[in-house]
Amino acid sequence: MSSQSKVCKGPAIGVRHLQSLLLFLGLTVMHIARLNVSVAIVAMTNAESTNPDFPEHHWTERQKSYILSSFYWGYILTLCPGSFLCRRFGAKVVLFIASCGTAIFSFVTPSSIAWGGWQVFCGIRIVQGLFQGVIFPAVTEHLAVWSPPEERNRLGAFSYTGSDCGTVLAMFISGMIAKGPLGWPGISYVSGALCGAWCILWLICGANNATESRFISDAECKYIESSLQHSDDFHARNIPIPWRAICTSIPFLALLAARCSETYGLSTLQAEIPSYMNGVLQMDIQSNAVFSSLPFLTMWMMSYVYLIIADVLLRRKWLSLTSVRKLFNTIAFWLPAAGLIAIGFLSEENTKMAIALMTISVGINAGSTIGSTLNTIDLSPNHAGFLMGFSNTVANVIPILTPLIAGLIVVDKHDRSQWQIVFGIAAVIFFFGNCVFLIWGTAQAQPWDAEDFLTAKDTEANTKQAPSAAPALAPPIDPVLEQQIRWTERYTAKALD
Incomplete structure (x- = not known):
């Protein structure tokens, strides 16, 4: 029985594990771009401590505090909208745009600072915060449709550790780059390049759900979708939020x-x-x-x-x-x-x-x-x-x-x-x-959480107002059994074709 269940799950390392790895890498590179400013601002205002070949900016402590906090002014504004964007366009598009926007504004940071000073730097950080505010809702939404319940801890916790990895690397990598030949502008360039490289990888290998992936096997797709007990048209539906x-x-x-x-x-x-x-x-x-x-x-x-x-x-x-x-x-x-x-x-x-x-x-x-x-x-x-x-x-x-x-x-x-x-x-x-x-x-x-929660409540309210109907001749079928029957019929027909 156990060997049979293993076969039904598809490969030991499947596409669901690839999605978790991609999320880990995405959180890593985007946290590097988010947190490198704490090191970069030291190099910008004290060139002698890193690389004196690059321009030094004489900013006050208050101006530096504005720069450090400005990212979160934008970040907090897109946390809730991020979940609605995921429901409308899918996590793949949302995460791609978030990383792509972060990369673009990282690349333009050095030249923009030379032109507009600390005020423009604050503006760039606010915009980057707006892009990155959607990240965690999108990651959570993606994990929810890719993680079978029995593997949720494993896949979810591994994905989220990307933020810790990015925090550590932001401090070590940024310091080394600032002291190297690229100087403090290199911190922004390297961060942008990492986010851009992840965008390409995500565009090729990422998928909103198991049914959309071009690399997944039938066995793994069936395992994921049946374990989540999704209806046949689940991914095409927009389930209303029961506020x-x-x-x-x-x-x-x-x-x-x-x-x-x-x-x-x-x-x-x-x-x-x-x-x-x-x-x-x-x-x-x-x-x-x-x-x-x-x-x-x-x-x-x-x-x-x-x-x-x-x-x-x-x-x-x-x-x-x-x-x-x-x-x-x-x-x-x-x-x-x-x-x-x-x-x-x-x-x-x-x-x-x-x-x-x-x-x-x-x-x-x-x-x-x-x-x-x-x-x-x-x-x-x-x-x-x-x-x-x-x-x-x-x-x-x-x-x-x-x-x-x-x-x-x-x-x-x-x-x-x-x-x-x-x-x-x-x-x-x-x-x-x-x-x-x-x-x-x-x-x-x-x-x-039920897909028909609001619909069922409306039906129940209408039933209370309408005269009672005759009792059903047969008890309703168990929903889990019904889901398994649907999936068996679908993949049997697919195999015959």
Whole structure:
């Protein structure tokens, strides 16, 4: 029986794995283009530290802060629209345009800065943010139609680790390019070239779904589509979004609470701890590329550790999918919460311990990908892109609030007690955000995920108003059995042809 099921899945490494690899590479190159500015801006304003053969710009700290944050002004605006674009045009087109737009504006960045200064640089970053805001809704939508439920953790978590890989590479590659013969303009050129190369690869190998792929085998296509229980005309239909049902869904609201608390805690770990180390521990880790990238490197590596453990737990059926989600989310939230509190009590003699705790806490937080991020696909494969876009829009407001709250509390950056309050608030949010997810979260698909959910509700309302019909002579056929019969008939006819 097991050997037969393996044959039905098609090749051991199939097109669904290729799609996951393409998503991984896409997130990697686009995060390099997104995050390289933090290194590039240092090279632009201090040419002596990298390559003095290229022009130096004398920008104020405020102007540099505008440049660093301007990407997210555009990014947050297209998170929700990205899911609607995917439903209308497909994830393949949306991701292609996002990467192509990022590449074009990366190429024109050096010449544009020479012409218009920091203001034009901000404008370019805003436009790049608009292009990249659609990425995560599109990736989630793509995974939802390509990942069989039993492989969702494996394919989804691997794809999302591309963002961690891109974060690490952005710091290392950008520094090397800036010091090399290409100088700081080379950072933009290399980023644009990587995005352009991915566009070509994606155009050739990417496909909106299994039925559209020109490389997939019949067995793998049948395995994917039947496991997702799609109707025959699913990919040709535009399923309406049940707004009211989603916004009043307790499991989705629990997921939203978890995502918001995760972004608040993680932004505190990534943005405020370096400031604390500089003010209280008298250590400037932001000027050290190794210390700055170490937490992200740990996060990337830990993602694969979580992935392997989750795969074993589910394959051997030691835990249900819901239990795996809650277990990993608890580890990813509560251990970093304890780390935040501990860091606040370290003295100047414990700088190495502070760096270790920060690195470990950020690394452990990688479990939130399997814990809550992938939960959007669990709740509703048919509306996964919209759920990701909506939750990301709300969650991305939090990193804007984090530094503002810290700024109100920390009047004297050398006062440890004030920083302890900042870390304590983040730890409490981490703790209670996960409590909400533990109580109300689930990995079960919700009733409003059904393709005919709104239609069925309208029919039910009309039935209540109309006189009751005669009872059916025969019970309705099981929908799963009906789906299997349809797929068997389709591929039997295809084989006979």
